[in-house]
Amino acid sequence: MSDTNGRLEYEGVFSPSEGSSPVADGDLQIDVKGTGTRMQWVYFRDQMMPIIHLREGTILIPVEAYEVANQKLEWLREHRKP
Numbered sequence: 001m002s003d004t005n006g007r008l009e010y011e012g013v014f015s016p017s018e019g020s021s022p023v024a025d026g027d028l029q030i031d032v033k034g035t036g037t038r039m040q041w042v043y044f045r046d047q048m049m050p051i052i053h054l055r056e057g058t059i060l061i062p063v064e065a066y067e068v069a070n071q072k073l074e075w076l077r078e079h080r081k082p
Helices: 064-079
Strands: 014-016 043-045 048-049 061-064
Touching: 014 064, 043 061, 043 064, 048 064, 061 064
Parallel strands: none
Antiparallel strands: 014 061, 043 048
16 A cells, blocks of 8 residues: 555555455455544554555455454444544
8 A cells, every 4th residue: 555655655465354355356446535544544563554445335454463453443433423
């Protein structure tokens, strides 16, 4: 994943938080608003890793931080503003 200037911020394997893999190529369109800022990312092994929301509703989490990312996702759901 790159920032708005094209600098690499995270490179790794992602998996859907629910459902099956792989996600169809045509569905790999990031929902920028849903993905949000780094405040919604997860910190694992001295690195920030994104939780990626796709436009069609799938949420992708980094495989190497799967449990931590799922916990963060659950926390975000519980604390979402109405």
